[in-house]
Amino acid sequence: MQSISRAILILSALVNTALAADVDSSDDGIERPFLTRDLIVFGIRTPITPMTLIILAVSGYILFTNLTKPSTATASHILLDDSSDATKEKLVKLKKEIGNDKAKFAEYAAKHSTCPSGKSGGGSLGKFRMGAMVPPFDKVVFAAKSKVGEVLGPVQTQFGWHLILVHERDEQRSLVL
Numbered sequence: 001m002q003s004i005s006r007a008i009l010i011l012s013a014l015v016n017t018a019l020a021a022d023v024d025s026s027d028d029g030i031e032r033p034f035l036t037r038d039l040i041v042f043g044i045r046t047p048i049t050p051m052t053l054i055i056l057a058v059s060g061y062i063l064f065t066n067l068t069k070p071s072t073a074t075a076s077h078i079l080l081d082d083s084s085d086a087t088k089e090k091l092v093k094l095k096k097e098i099g100n101d102k103a104k105f106a107e108y109a110a111k112h113s114t115c116p117s118g119k120s121g122g123g124s125l126g127k128f129r130m131g132a133m134v135p136p137f138d139k140v141v142f143a144a145k146s147k148v149g150e151v152l153g154p155v156q157t158q159f160g161w162h163l164i165l166v167h168e169r170d171e172q173r174s175l176v177l
Contacts, residue, residue, distance in 0.1 A: 008054050071130045073141050073169040076123035078108060079115040081160035091154040091161050098163075100150050105165045114160070123165075134158065141166055 039048045078094065080087045094112065098104045106122025117123050125133075130142050134157045141164060146152055153163040 008058065071142055071170055072127055073130075074127045074167040075125050075141055076105060076109060076117075076121075076165045076167065077115065077125060077137075078105070078113045078118065078123055078163040079160055080112065081114045083156065083160055087161050088154050088156070091163050095151050095153065095163055098151055100165075102149075102165065102167075105151060105163075137162065137164070140164060142169065 036047050036049050038045045040046075078091070080091060094108055098108055106124075109118040109123030112118070113123055115123070117125060130138060132138075133141065136155055136157050140146055140152050140155050146166060148166050148169055151163055151165050154161045155164060156162075
């Protein structure tokens, strides 16, 4: 909701600066109230006000969010909850040993991860939407350059250092048709 109200404020400020005249006298001699302008599209004259522009912008945003779906991903991780450089180096070594082998990743998650998901599901986080995880984690998982099936990291968050394996990811903001 904050992004909608911010967009409305920015749009109204732009309209107020762009349409700074007090009165618009059109060709037909009719004086228009403050900030009302005629928009001529295909020879049809239509009065436009700042409120009309705001309604169009909000309607466009609502259509966009309802006709698209947010990106989702299925991933696993190995978490070491220590934030030291030694922990990072340990994860770099583990990453080299694992390569991009999913079975080895699950095995190492069960052995080394301090997250409960390591012991129960080989580090599996299941399917989640963009924005569900902490920002540094999301940034790596949903980055266009991050390849599916490749071990990513080490990535630091407030929980510690992670190695991440993205199993699948759908396209961001795909049309739902």
